[in-house]
Amino acid sequence: MALKDLGEKLHEGRFSYIVTHENDYNGHLNNPDYFQYCERARRDFLSEFGWSDSFFRAEKGVSMIVVDRIVGYRVPLHKGNAIGVTLSVFLEGSRVLKMDYLFCDIYDNVNFFDETRAVFVNSRNQIVRVPDFFLDTLRSVGKN
Numbered sequence: 246m247a248l249k250d251l252g253e254k255l256h257e258g259r260f261s262y263i264v265t266h267e268n269d270y271n272g273h274l275n276n277p278d279y280f281q282y283c284e285r286a287r288r289d290f291l292s293e294f295g296w297s298d299s300f301f302r303a304e305k306g307v308s309m310i311v312v313d314r315i316v317g318y319r320v321p322l323h324k325g326n327a328i329g330v331t332l333s334v335f336l337e338g339s340r341v342l343k344m345d346y347l348f349c350d351i352y353d354n355v356n357f358f359d360e361t362r363a364v365f366v367n368s369r370n371q372i373v374r375v376p377d378f379f380l381d382t383l384r385s386v387g388k389n
Contacts, residue, residue, distance in 0.1 A: 252335040252343060255383040258293065260286045264326045273321030283346045283359050286330040294382055306368055307376060309342075313362040320356045327351050334383070339374045340364055 262282060269275040291297055301307050322328060328348050335343040341362050348357040364372045365379075 252337040252341075254333065254335050255342075255380070256290070256334040256386065257331065258286075258290050259329050259331045260289050261327065261329050264322050264324055264328060266324060268324050271321075273323050276318075279316070279318075279322075279348070279357050279359070282328070282330060282348070283361070286332045286346060287344065290332050290334070294386075296379075301365075305376060305378065307365040307373060309363050309365055311361055311363050312341075315360040317358050318356075319358075320350070320354055322348070322350075322356050328356065329353075336375060336380065337362070340372055342375060 262285065264274060264278075264282075266274055266278040266281070288297070298308065301309060328350060331345075331347045331349070333345040333347075335345070337343050341364055344359075344361045344363060346357075346359040346361070347355060349355055365375060367373050
C-alpha cells in the first residue's frame with residue numbers, strides 16, 4: 246500500500262512505538278488513538294530539528310494546523326503491539342504540507358495510513374506560505 250506522492254518530498258522519518266492505549270470494546274485500538282500516534286510522530290519529527298509548536302508560535306509567529314485528513318484502516322492494532330510509523334513530508338504548492346503517515350507492524354504489514362494536509366497560519370489566523378526556515382532546513386538535510 247503506497248500513498249500517492251505529490252509535490253516536493255522534503256523529509257521522511259521512521260519512528261517506533263509500543264501501543265500503550267487500552268483496547269476498545271471491539272478488542273483493538275480505538276480510532277482516535279491512531280491520531281494520537283500521528284501527532285506523536287509529528288512532534289518527534291519536529292524535535293529532530295529543534296522545533297515545536299511553541300517554538301513556531303513564540304519564535305516565528307506562525308502555527309501549523311491540520312486542514313484535511315484522509316485515513317484508512319487495514320489491520321487492527323492492539324495494546325502491546327510494536328509499530329513503526331513512517332512520516333513523509335511533501336510540499337504542495339507554496340502553502341500546503343502533505344504529511345503521509347504509514348503504520349506498519351514488525352513484519353511491515355500496513356495497519357493504518359493517514360494523509361494529512363497542514364498549513365501555517367500567522368497570529369491573525371491567515372494562511373501563509375510555508376516558512377523559509379522550515380523549507381531551507383529540510384531541503385539542506387535532504388541533500389546530505
